[in-house]
Amino acid sequence: xxxxxxxxxxxxxxxxxxxxxxxxxxxxxxxxxxxxxxxxxxxxxxxxxxxxxxxxxxxxxxxxxxxxxxxxxxxxxxxxxxxxxxxxxxxxxxxxxxxxxxxxxxxxxx
Amino acid sequence: xxxxxxxxxxxxxxxxxxxxxxxxxxxxxxxxxxxxxxxxxxxxxxxxxxxxxxxxxxxxxxxxxxxxxxxxxxxxxxxxxxxxxxxxxxxxxxxxxxxxxxxxxxxxxxxxxx
Numbered sequence: 193x194x195x196x197x198x199x200x201x202x203x204x205x206x207x208x209x210x211x212x213x214x215x216x217x218x219x220x221x222x223x224x225x226x227x228x229x230x231x232x233x234x235x236x237x238x239x240x241x242x243x244x245x246x247x248x249x250x251x252x253x254x255x256x257x258x259x260x261x262x263x264x265x266x267x268x269x270x271x272x273x274x275x276x277x278x279x280x281x282x283x284x285x286x287x288x289x290x291x292x293x294x295x296x297x298x299x300x301x302x
Numbered sequence: 303x304x305x306x307x308x309x310x311x312x313x314x315x316x317x318x319x320x321x322x323x324x325x326x327x328x329x330x331x332x333x334x335x336x337x338x339x340x341x342x343x344x345x346x347x348x349x350x351x352x353x354x355x356x357x358x359x360x361x362x363x364x365x366x367x368x369x370x371x372x373x374x375x376x377x378x379x380x381x382x383x384x385x386x387x388x389x390x391x392x393x394x395x396x397x398x399x400x401x402x403x404x405x406x407x408x409x410x411x412x413x414x415x416x
C-alpha cells in the first residue's frame with residue numbers, strides 16, 4: 193500500500209540546534225517526494241522537492257531509496273522555522289493520487 | 303506567481319444546508335484538487351479533476367460532490383451539510399504533463415456546520 197509516514201506529530205527544538213523532520217514512504221515504483229510548509233496564518237506552500245537537490249531556507253532533504261526515507265534537515269534552527277511541515281509523495285503514474293503525511297508541527301524554542 | 307483563490311475564508315452553515323465552496327486559479331493549470339485539513343489527520347483528498355467536466359474521487363468523497371465546468375474553477379459541494387464536515391478546506395492546482403508537478407494551494411476556507 194502507498195503510504196507516507198511522519199512519525200512525530202510535534203517536534204520541539206531549541207533555536208540554533210539541528211532539526212530533523214522524519215518522513216518514510218511506502219511505494220512500489222519511483223515516486224517524487226516533496227516537503228510542504230504552512231506558517232501560521234499562511235497558505236500551504238512548497239518548500240522543496242527531491243529532484244531539485246537544492247537548499248531552501250537552509251533546509252535540505254535527501255531521498256534514500258534504500259531506507260525509503262526523505263528526512264528534512266537544517267543544521268541550525270531559527271525561530272521563523274516554527275510551522276507545520278508535510279511530506280508528500282507524488283507517484284509517476286498519473287492515475288495514482290498524491291499522498292500527504294499527517295504532518296509534523298515544528299516548534300522552535302527561544 | 304500562481305494564484306489560487308477560495309471564495310470565503312470563513313463560512314458558517316447549518317446542518318442540512320447545501321454548501322458551495324468555490325475555487326479559482328489563474329495559471330491555466332489542468333489539475334485541481336479539494337482537500338480537508340484536520341488536526342492529527344493531515345490533508346485528506348476529497349475529489350480531484352484533471353480536465354474540464356472530469357472528476358475523480360479521492361480518499362473521502364462521501365457527502366461531497368464537485369463541479370468543473372470551466373478550466374479555472376473547481377467547486378466543492380456539500381449536498382446536505384453535517385457537523386462532521388466542520389473543517390478547513392483547501393483547494394489546490396497543478397500543471398499537467400507529468401504527475402509529479404507541485405501543487406499550489408489557496409488560503410483555505412474554515413467551514414463550521416452548526
